[in-house]
Amino acid sequence: xxxxxxxxxxxxxxxxxxxxxxxxxxxxxxxxxxxxxxxxxxxxxxxxxxxxxxxxxxxxxxxxxxxxxxxxxxxxx
Amino acid sequence: xxxxxxxxxxxxxxxxxxxxxxxxxxxxxxxxxxxxxxxxxxxxxxxxxxxxxxxxxxxxxxxxxxxxxxxxxxxxxxxxxxxxxxxxxxxxxxxxxxxxxxxxxxxxxxxxxxxxxxxxxxxxxxxxxxxxxxxxxxxxxxxxxxxxxxxxxxxxxxxxxxxxxxxxxxxxxxxxxxxxxxxxxxxxxxxxxxxxxxxxxxxxxxxxxxxxxxxxxxxxxxxxxxxxxxxxxxxxxxxxxxxxxxxxxxxxxxxxxxxxxxxxxxxxxxxxxxxxxxxxxxxxxxxxxxxxxxxxxxxxxxxxxxxx
Numbered sequence: 001x002x003x004x005x006x007x008x009x010x011x012x013x014x015x016x017x018x019x020x021x022x023x024x025x026x027x028x029x030x031x032x033x034x035x036x037x038x039x040x041x042x043x044x045x046x047x048x049x050x051x052x053x054x055x056x057x058x059x060x061x062x063x064x065x066x067x068x069x070x071x072x073x074x075x076x077x
Numbered sequence: 078x079x080x081x082x083x084x085x086x087x088x089x090x091x092x093x094x095x096x097x098x099x100x101x102x103x104x105x106x107x108x109x110x111x112x113x114x115x116x117x118x119x120x121x122x123x124x125x126x127x128x129x130x131x132x133x134x135x136x137x138x139x140x141x142x143x144x145x146x147x148x149x150x151x152x153x154x155x156x157x158x159x160x161x162x163x164x165x166x167x168x169x170x171x172x173x174x175x176x177x178x179x180x181x182x183x184x185x186x187x188x189x190x191x192x193x194x195x196x197x198x199x200x201x202x203x204x205x206x207x208x209x210x211x212x213x214x215x216x217x218x219x220x221x222x223x224x225x226x227x228x229x230x231x232x233x234x235x236x237x238x239x240x241x242x243x244x245x246x247x248x249x250x251x252x253x254x255x256x257x258x259x260x261x262x263x264x265x266x267x268x269x270x271x272x273x274x275x276x277x278x279x280x281x282x283x284x285x286x287x288x289x290x291x292x293x294x295x296x297x298x299x300x301x302x303x304x305x306x307x308x309x310x311x312x313x314x315x316x317x318x319x320x321x322x323x324x325x326x327x328x329x330x331x332x333x334x335x336x337x338x339x340x341x342x343x344x345x346x347x348x349x350x351x352x353x354x355x356x357x358x359x360x361x362x363x364x365x366x367x368x369x370x371x372x373x374x375x376x377x378x379x380x381x382x383x384x385x
């Protein structure tokens with residue numbers, strides 16, 4: 001089974017409508033690729049991070065790491 | 078169950094078109110004398126409006142976020158920063174106002190689709206209504222009020238927006254292009270300023286009156302024309318959603334009905350079977366059921382309305 005098919009199956013199992021499970025899986029792979037170049041993660045790390053977020057979302061939770069980014073401090077005088 | 082994902086549930090991340098910080102002890106009074114909408118909102122208010130010229134024609138648009146009594150953040154989805162800056166600088170004479178172009182530091186994330194409001198509430202731990210915004214760290218989260226479906230704009234530094242993208246992807250949102258967003262906007266009849274409604278047009282011609290033009294706020298640039306139109310007149314042209322099949326014509330293509338010129342095309346978005354567009358059409362003699370042609374004697378190939 002391809003990575004895409006496996007992810008689509010997972011999305012289906014987690015309640016995604018069948019018509020869009022593949023689009024979701026495609027988007028997860030695309031975002032994982034972006035995370036690899038943006039944050040220097042390996043493919044496994046990027047996918048694990050996203051799937052962990054998905055699991056939390058599926059449970060109706062927001063990741064505790066998802067905090068307001070620091071507001072820019074005013075320039076010092 | 079994973080929240081949603083239908084064809085209309087998408088997010089779109091791009092560079093901001095124009096972002097300004099306006100501060101100084103006269104910031105409120107200066108902006109109130111320039112902006113078409115009433116800025117007498119509490120801190121936390123988000124107000125959409127227009128920058129008009131003295132003839133009441135449309136120069137640019139912005140959403141103004143009131144961060145403090147005399148501190149505002151203005152952003153626009155389509156108007157250029159240079160145009161807004163010039164428009165404000167032209168009338169900035171003796172006021173204590175600092176205008177700072179922050180466009181280069183900001184990205185814009187648009188989130189659209191049923192259920193996105195509930196998710197945003199989960200994220201920022203606060204309920205947001207149209208006309209308000211929330212500052213979440215260095216991000217500004219603003220409900221979109223113009224489109225007929227749930228949507229939010231988040232503006233902030235690119236790095237801070239990235240973690241938002243992760244959250245939406247993990248909840249089944251799919252990244253869309255600016256084109257997809259444009260299609261939704263055009264089909265809903267919402268003009269992009271100034272592409273659809275610009276320096277030759279009045280706000281009312283684009284349907285921008287209710288919630289955009291304030292009639293009881295006092296004087297602002299263009300206000301006399303707005304008051305005169307409300308009390309005495311009516312517009313002779315109006316922006317309409319139109320549709321057609323096949324390849325779209327060029328922007329600003331002239332449209333004909335009954336052998337006579339009746340208007341022109343503005344924004345156009347292509348989709349699989351054809352296109353939707355906004356067209357500025359004269360109201361006199363317009364037959365809404367008859368089609369529009371691209372030549373005086375050619376067949377009608379463009380029809381009013383987004384859907385058959």
